[in-house]
Amino acid sequence: xxxxxxxxxxxxxxxxxxxxxxxxxxxxxxxxxxxxxxxxxxxxxxxxxxxxxxxxxxxxxxxxxxxxxxxxxxxxxxxxxxxxxxxxxxxxxxxxxxxxxxxxxxxxxxxxxxxxxxxxxxxxxxxxxxxxxxxxxxxxxxx
Numbered sequence: 001x002x003x004x005x006x007x008x009x010x011x012x013x014x015x016x017x018x019x020x021x022x023x024x025x026x027x028x029x030x031x032x033x034x035x036x037x038x039x040x041x042x043x044x045x046x047x048x049x050x051x052x053x054x055x056x057x058x059x060x061x062x063x064x065x066x067x068x069x070x071x072x073x074x075x076x077x078x079x080x081x082x083x084x085x086x087x088x089x090x091x092x093x094x095x096x097x098x099x100x101x102x103x104x105x106x107x108x109x110x111x112x113x114x115x116x117x118x119x120x121x122x123x124x125x126x127x128x129x130x131x132x133x134x135x136x137x138x139x140x141x142x143x
Contacts, residue, residue, distance in 0.1 A: 006078075007071050011140035015071075015133040016063035022132055023059065026125045037118035063129070070096065070130070071137045078142060089138020093130035101126045 027034060035042070074092060078084040102123050109119045 008140040015067040015136040019129040086139040089134035093134025
């Protein structure tokens with residue numbers, strides 16, 4: 001038996017795509033406060049050759065990996081007797097965010113001497129990403 005046997009294969013790319021779109025909306029709405037919190041100016045982000053697709057490709061691949069690993073965690077919980085549903089997927093995603101993502105952001109941003117607003121904006125993004133992924137993966141359940 002493979003470790004990820006039983007996962008709903010369609011839920012992973014759907015969760016990645018939905019969270020990728022969420023990120024576009026999130027940072028689209030918060031681009032100016034994010035740039036200020038990150039200490040960046042618009043001219044620093046502009047590429048004379050035009051916008052590069054690479055950050056978006058890397059981001060989507062990262063979202064796929066995140067959704068796949070979260071699905072594996074939910075599968076592990078399901079094998080332990082915890083129901084795989086939208087509620088449990090969302091709750092599990094919240095604890096992953098709290099224990100791994102938020103703590104990492106806080107430490108990194110503190111050592112980088114960034115504004116608290118950057119941690120709040122980036123942390124809110126990753127919370128939204130994980131909640132969306134957890135809800136979709138949990139709702140789809142097992143294959």
